[in-house]
Amino acid sequence: MNLSLEERKITGDLLFEFEGLNILIHEQDYVYFDHTKLDYVENALGKYSFTLLKI
Incomplete structure (x- = not known):
């Protein structure tokens, strides 16, 4: 599974909004x-990335 940036919702996507940020x-x-x-x-090298944390 990869995280990617998309510009629009496609069939089968679920839309979630958090503090003005849309997540598909x-x-x-x-x-x-x-x-x-x-x-x-x-x-540790000062680079930023998204990560998934189980809660």
Whole structure:
């Protein structure tokens, strides 16, 4: 599974909004996000990336 930036919703996408940010998750991939937090973190080299955390 890859995270990617999309400009528009397609058939089968679920739309979630958090603090003005729209998140699209394809319905087949939703199972991977159940009880999961999407976080934006900085690594030891000062680079930022998204990571999924199980909660």
